[in-house]
Amino acid sequence: MMKSNKNNTMDEDADIIPIDLGPVKAFLIRGEKNFLVDAGNPGDAEDILDEVMKEGVEPDDIDSIIITHVHPDHAGSLHELKEKTRARVVVHEKEAENIARGDFLDAPPTCLKGRILSFFLSIFGSGESKGTEPDILVGERFDLSELGINGSVVHTPGHTPGSISVVLDSGEALVGDLVMGGLLLSSSKPNRPIFAYDLEGAERSLKRLLKGDVKIRKFYGAHGGPFPRDKIVDLVG
Numbered sequence: 001m002m003k004s005n006k007n008n009t010m011d012e013d014a015d016i017i018p019i020d021l022g023p024v025k026a027f028l029i030r031g032e033k034n035f036l037v038d039a040g041n042p043g044d045a046e047d048i049l050d051e052v053m054k055e056g057v058e059p060d061d062i063d064s065i066i067i068t069h070v071h072p073d074h075a076g077s078l079h080e081l082k083e084k085t086r087a088r089v090v091v092h093e094k095e096a097e098n099i100a101r102g103d104f105l106d107a108p109p110t111c112l113k114g115r116i117l118s119f120f121l122s123i124f125g126s127g128e129s130k131g132t133e134p135d136i137l138v139g140e141r142f143d144l145s146e147l148g149i150n151g152s153v154v155h156t157p158g159h160t161p162g163s164i165s166v167v168l169d170s171g172e173a174l175v176g177d178l179v180m181g182g183l184l185l186s187s188s189k190p191n192r193p194i195f196a197y198d199l200e201g202a203e204r205s206l207k208r209l210l211k212g213d214v215k216i217r218k219f220y221g222a223h224g225g226p227f228p229r230d231k232i233v234d235l236v237g
């Protein structure tokens, strides 16, 4: 059967496949071009590619990898993934140097839960990563149609200075750590991030997403979720 060339419309969901990596998720988005959002912790590359292949996508067929922000649980396996897929790496310009050096950003806790978690993370460490030279640097907004994807990348700072969100024309957004699930970070009730360099900035970014040109129906976070629009409205209302 011929594949339809029709663009996604509001009533046609994008083909978003969460890749569960334990404490964090990455995402495969299948379409005319396949792409990954985020790259897991160090050591996750094989698990990510196994899941990708289970979905019938070969590593070579991954066209781009969009990194929502340069924390170890989101960019940890980027170097290996880039080697195996030769995909183009997309990151915000403010975090380009960090990704090139393999140097992860700090995660200042915003609450007691964040402080406790960061204590444990400092014990276990976050592994090491080799640097990866990014291919595409995003400023305030980047139109993904250049990469064959119906959507855009938007700068949504707050959790980190260069956090970005992927907004698909079909009404889904992949927002990295701009919101997180509740208790144990895994629930479907969204909360403010427990780590952020600018918590108010994160809230402003969420509000901007709610007011954007695309009416986002579903917010995909990397910890918990996905969160329906009304729960995000309740959170920042």
Ligand SMILES: [Zn+2]
Binding pocket: 069, 071, 074, 107, 159, 177
């Ligand atoms: Zn993060």
Ligand SMILES: [Zn+2]
Binding pocket: 024, 071, 073, 074, 177, 222, 223
């Ligand atoms: Zn995270």
